[in-house]
Amino acid sequence: MRKVSVLMAFLITGYILGIWNFLVLPKYYINFGLKGFLVSLIPTLIALFLIYSEADSTKKTRYLIYELFFKIARTPALIFVLLMFLLVMLGVTTYYSAYGLIFMFGLSNSYGYVALMIIATVLLSAGLLVLAKGHTLEFISVVSILFILFAIAAAFLVRGQALGAINSEQAHLYIKEAVSSITSFGQPLSGKGILYLIVSTLVSFGLGTGVYYVIGSFSPEDLDFKKVLVGVFILQVIISFAAAFTMAYSLGVAYEGAQRAYLNPNIPPAEALKLSIQFQSIQQYTTNSTQSPMHSIGVFYAIPQVLRGNVKNDTSLIVLLMLSLYLAGLTTIIVLMEMGSQMLSEVMQFSRTQSLGFISLLGMVVSGAMLVHDIRTMFVVVPFAVGALVAGAEAYPLLSSELAYSRGLIGSLIAILLGIGAVTVYYAFTSPSAAVRVGALLGLVLFVPIFLNGVLLKSRR
Numbered sequence: 001m002r003k004v005s006v007l008m009a010f011l012i013t014g015y016i017l018g019i020w021n022f023l024v025l026p027k028y029y030i031n032f033g034l035k036g037f038l039v040s041l042i043p044t045l046i047a048l049f050l051i052y053s054e055a056d057s058t059k060k061t062r063y064l065i066y067e068l069f070f071k072i073a074r075t076p077a078l079i080f081v082l083l084m085f086l087l088v089m090l091g092v093t094t095y096y097s098a099y100g101l102i103f104m105f106g107l108s109n110s111y112g113y114v115a116l117m118i119i120a121t122v123l124l125s126a127g128l129l130v131l132a133k134g135h136t137l138e139f140i141s142v143v144s145i146l147f148i149l150f151a152i153a154a155a156f157l158v159r160g161q162a163l164g165a166i167n168s169e170q171a172h173l174y175i176k177e178a179v180s181s182i183t184s185f186g187q188p189l190s191g192k193g194i195l196y197l198i199v200s201t202l203v204s205f206g207l208g209t210g211v212y213y214v215i216g217s218f219s220p221e222d223l224d225f226k227k228v229l230v231g232v233f234i235l236q237v238i239i240s241f242a243a244a245f246t247m248a249y250s251l252g253v254a255y256e257g258a259q260r261a262y263l264n265p266n267i268p269p270a271e272a273l274k275l276s277i278q279f280q281s282i283q284q285y286t287t288n289s290t291q292s293p294m295h296s297i298g299v300f301y302a303i304p305q306v307l308r309g310n311v312k313n314d315t316s317l318i319v320l321l322m323l324s325l326y327l328a329g330l331t332t333i334i335v336l337m338e339m340g341s342q343m344l345s346e347v348m349q350f351s352r353t354q355s356l357g358f359i360s361l362l363g364m365v366v367s368g369a370m371l372v373h374d375i376r377t378m379f380v381v382v383p384f385a386v387g388a389l390v391a392g393a394e395a396y397p398l399l400s401s402e403l404a405y406s407r408g409l410i411g412s413l414i415a416i417l418l419g420i421g422a423v424t425v426y427y428a429f430t431s432p433s434a435a436v437r438v439g440a441l442l443g444l445v446l447f448v449p450i451f452l453n454g455v456l457l458k459s460r461r
Contacts, residue, residue: 010141014331026244055216073397091366097329147327178248193289208390381439389421
């Protein structure tokens, strides 16, 4: 395989392996064990098949994404749906990646610092895309490799530091129970939890943003997408399990830290209470499968707080862990910005610099708005409420007879995605939280451009 094919493989790897492998998927590997992992293979196979088909459609026809949607699928409006969903995913990924830097640098959790990290992350990503020019693939490849190595190393180091730091029998018991549940086939399944697992798995593969169509349009002929996707799947499993074990060992450290704090008269009651709350949040993460992904995402950021002062080399360990998360997010952000700018250039006839600047600005606005708690909930709800619906819409062009794919199989997969999406939208609208309901409504608003499809078709004639 030529060098460019290897680099393209790393680009796809860097895009798919992202923050969700740290923030969401480990929860279900702990709660459902290997039985849940087998269940996750169902949405994984659906995602991998659609990813391959979408990338292959533009690779085979050499159409750009807008050309494919307009000339073959006759649905140019879909690209606007995908672009808006891409901007939501860009904003969410940027926020949670930048938020991790607060713990890495030991900064206070204030709006000012988080906003600064958001701006720095967007500017860094845009700057690298401008400066790297023809070397963007090389940069993403290096970052992807570092992220994978850091994530695996962090998991082993957390294990060693945790076992060496705790003395409480109860803390060891918590670790033993969490670790054994990850590798067990005996964990009970729950319907709602399985639904969240399926949706989280689909979201983790980055469907719904149009990225794979764009990647396929400039992929080299000798790039074997099947081999790349198999490799990505294996790496995703490794990273998610590594994060699950990190959370399991952190549970023991959290209990030990809270116990020490209550027994130490020199520690203020407020600090002891904070450690206790952090322990309870991690415990819920590892035991409550029906807790929605939105409630679980923030728990990962409790790990640096429970490690600090409770294990040796805590600063180095926290930096390694948070840097892994940041690099995972950064590769996804760079791909989203680059692919989003290419899509916008095609649709609006902007120059690359104009479209990249526009995408960067909108991504920064969405991410910055997430500093407000309720707005953050709204945007995080969008992929988990309507992500399956958007993925189904994204796959619609594959039904075209000109692409020669199995229309029955594609249609069945789209129907499955729409069914999953209908259920997740229902759960979102029946939530007691107003922010969750508004988030689901915001997700449905993304589909409004579809009603303008006829106008777009006429305007291009």
